Amino acid sequence: MFEFNLSAAHPLTGYGWDEGFAESFTPFAGQGFVPGRIVRVDRGRVDAVVAEGAGVRTVLADTALVATSDPLRVPCTGDWAVIDLENGRVGDHIDGVVRALLPRRTSFVRSASSKRSDGQVLAANVDHAVIAVSLTDALDLGRIERFVSLAWESGAEPLVALTKADLAGEPDGLAHLVADVESVAPGVQVLAVSSATGEGLEVLSAVLSGGTSVLLGRSGAGKSTLANALVGEDVQVVQAIRDRDGKGRHTTTTRDLHALPGGGVLIDTPGLRGVGMWDAQGGLARTFADVEELAEECRFQDCAHQAEPGCAVQEAVEHGELPVRRLESYRKLLRENQRIVAKTDARLRAEIRRDWKQKQALGRHMGERKRGARR
Numbered sequence: 001m002f003e004f005n006l007s008a009a010h011p012l013t014g015y016g017w018d019e020g021f022a023e024s025f026t027p028f029a030g031q032g033f034v035p036g037r038i039v040r041v042d043r044g045r046v047d048a049v050v051a052e053g054a055g056v057r058t059v060l061a062d063t064a065l066v067a068t069s070d071p072l073r074v075p076c077t078g079d080w081a082v083i084d085l086e087n088g089r090v091g092d093h094i095d096g097v098v099r100a101l102l103p104r105r106t107s108f109v110r111s112a113s114s115k116r117s118d119g120q121v122l123a124a125n126v127d128h129a130v131i132a133v134s135l136t137d138a139l140d141l142g143r144i145e146r147f148v149s150l151a152w153e154s155g156a157e158p159l160v161a162l163t164k165a166d167l168a169g170e171p172d173g174l175a176h177l178v179a180d181v182e183s184v185a186p187g188v189q190v191l192a193v194s195s196a197t198g199e200g201l202e203v204l205s206a207v208l209s210g211g212t213s214v215l216l217g218r219s220g221a222g223k224s225t226l227a228n229a230l231v232g233e234d235v236q237v238v239q240a241i242r243d244r245d246g247k248g249r250h251t252t253t254t255r256d257l258h259a260l261p262g263g264g265v266l267i268d269t270p271g272l273r274g275v276g277m278w279d280a281q282g283g284l285a286r287t288f289a290d291v292e293e294l295a296e297e298c299r300f301q302d303c304a305h306q307a308e309p310g311c312a313v314q315e316a317v318e319h320g321e322l323p324v325r326r327l328e329s330y331r332k333l334l335r336e337n338q339r340i341v342a343k344t345d346a347r348l349r350a351e352i353r354r355d356w357k358q359k360q361a362l363g364r365h366m367g368e369r370k371r372g373a374r375r
Helices: 019-028 141-154 171-184 201-208 223-231 281-287 289-295 312-318 324-374
Strands: 033-042 045-052 055-062 080-084 096-101 107-111 119-124 128-134 157-163 189-192 212-217 256-259 265-268
Touching: 019 033, 019 080, 033 055, 045 080, 055 080, 107 141, 119 212, 128 141, 128 201, 141 157, 141 171, 141 212, 141 281, 141 324, 157 171, 157 201, 157 223, 171 189, 189 201, 201 223, 212 223, 223 256, 223 265, 281 289, 281 324, 289 312, 289 324, 312 324
Parallel strands: 055 096, 128 157, 128 212, 157 189, 212 265
Antiparallel strands: 033 045, 033 080, 033 256, 045 055, 080 096, 107 119, 256 265
């Protein structure tokens, strides 16, 4: 039976287990179930780490009992699960069954598609969202603002890791690149790192120690190489680097959770071609805190920052205090976020109407049966 005594180091403490999750597990205590952290999800099954003696082991568990059509509630890497190890299937090499998921503290969500209203959870129960940006490419500041906004909205603390710093040229040029990113990510730590030389890795490891981190970024951003450097072993395969541009082809295909040698865990993710906004109003407000503060000084509360008189935002643009690019990025992300929220609301309203019609039809059917029985 699972013990809740956390006075001594629990085997799962290194994976993020604490008194809060133990309390959430209380309703399942005494039923023969154990807690486990999902380290990988694959087609209706998950790999999860569970306590075994003074250590941990990885088990394969079926997720049929928690299957749902809601994409925001499906099991995800980083989730804490209630696992029944007494009802596995020996023939299929299944060790157990996931009976429930413990409530998430944070979740990094993106829009699954610009044409749909579904969200996708990329990682759960994350403390730090590490956004990997390759310095061998021209900086896409708008994309960084997008990632940072979603990270703030998730409840995690964002951090931008500028990878391949050894290929960025002279130190002065590197310092300017760091400053450019800092200017679009207020309050966010920006680190230049190199997996080849070790630059910045000690600081990054110290920041990530003791918590759960997720590594995000585009294909070729050096995430797999960075993950290997942080974990201290080759947990991800890295393709050969192309001579002409120093890029590696993306090879990570699943979201995997790995223990870090200095404590804490890291979730590596596949490269993300598209990162759509998902109900990130609060995250946008933090990322564009400079624009939001200026907007408070506008003459009109509903100012669109176009050609209205007394617009403090446009005045800042005219005086060179606010870059035009930043204002346009703010508008773009706001519009995109509003569209996805509207689509989500419409879908929810449609689902409510559908459920209501089904209940009405069921009520009429039951009424007809009762009337027939009385005859």
